[in-house]
Amino acid sequence: MTRRTYRPRVVDREVSDAMSALGAVAIEGPKACGKTESARQHAGSEVLLDLDPQAALAARVDPRLVLDGPTPRLLDEWQIVPEIWNAVRRAVDDRGLAGQFLLTGSARRPADIRRHGGAGRFSIVQMRPMTLFERGKSSGAASISRLLDGEGPEPARSELTVRDYASEVATGGWPALLMADEQAAVRFNRGYVDTIVDIDIHTVDGVRRDPVRVRRFLHAFAQVVAHPARLATIVQRAAGEDAGGGAGGGPSRWTGTEYLDALARLMVVEDQPAWQPELRSRSRLTAAPKRHLADPALAAALLHRDAAGLLGDLRTFGFLFESLVVRDLRVFAQAARASVLHYREEKGDLECDAVIEREDGAWAAFEVKLGAADIDAAATALLRLAGRTVRKPACLGVLTATGYTYRRDDGVLVIPVGALGP
Helix, strand or coil: CCCCCCCCCCHHHHHHHHHHHCCEEEEECCCCCCHHHHHHCCCCEEEECCCCHHHHHHHHHCHHHHCCCCCCEEEECHHHCCCHHHHHHHHHHHHCCCCCEEEEECCCCCHHHHHHCCCCCEEEEECCCCCCCCCCCCCCCEEHHHHHCCCCCCCCEECCCHHHHHHHHHHCCCHHHCCCCHHHHHHHHHHHHHHHHHHHHHHCCCCCCCHHHHHHHHHHHHHCECCCCCHHHHHHHHHCCCCCCCCCCCCCHHHHHHHHHHHHHCCCECCECECCCCECCCCCECCCCEECECCHHHHHHHCCCCHHHHHCCHHHHHHHHHHHHHHHHHHHHHHCCEEEEEEEECCCCCEEEEEEEECCCCEEEEEEECCHHHHHHHHHHHHHHHHHECCCCCEEEEEECCEECEECCCCCEEEEHHHEEC
């Protein structure tokens, strides 16, 4: 197959490893995050079901008709014909070989497939928009994997400015925007939101929803990005004065759940769960997740903020900057077989923006601060957290916008976001 210029992604290694072990790999991620191009780096042939109506028609008649071809066989946007999943599962059983199929999907598998399909045959790889590291904006000197091993970061200085981060938040990590100017990126992100509201949220489960209410729900969601917000809070914001969700208002509590589920299936929203560590004290912890969109650029589009608008609204910018950092940490943590969580005590006495916990229990905690003036307070909070937990952290760090990586006298690392990497 002819290859276009390709910028490597962190998940490439995970896909390659999975292909060598199992018969099929499914790459899941929001639209436009780069799934198809990444899958093409491994594929021997392809079927683009969203672009080839004849192939989609053939698959609906008999899914086996699209499975033959040089392997690995890429079945792009397989969820358009859900029957393909079981056909691939059977073909993997029949062939008994690794690396036979690559499936990409912009919607999570339906519940029945998640329950019954794929064990021992499929590996599921989550893909997200591009990180600053993948976009060539971060040096990667501060490796999350090494930090979880207790190693310090390599000496580094980030050249990114606060203005650069505002532009990155407004642009987003979409591969299509690598060479785009900011104005074009803002149009892209607003169009992305329009597509979710007018088309995608209906096609994910076949349910027709009022676009006005979907937009109001998304706008309310964008207002609480990087906050530990309960669904009832989002619904109340969406409803506005019409708290009952009547005509012209936001969704009711019940339909709010449906909207959130549909958006989660599209991978447009992704919660950051609350961390529940073993503590030395009896502090009660919140269970509410922090809310994030797939990319902070979607929140900026919903809130009508370009880079200049973010610089004029530093409070909003601070939360969207945190969301950008969480987006990148999730990619790096996944490569280290770890999860990104947050910590918050019920009364708000102590909180931590991001806790990365590896499968073996190793953990690192980070505070995200746009300005250097907040570093001292952030370091103090991290040390308080470490003193509350039974298991000692591998790393405590303050992630900030600019400057050098260094270790403070109290042992807390200060790391510019432009130095983070896998």
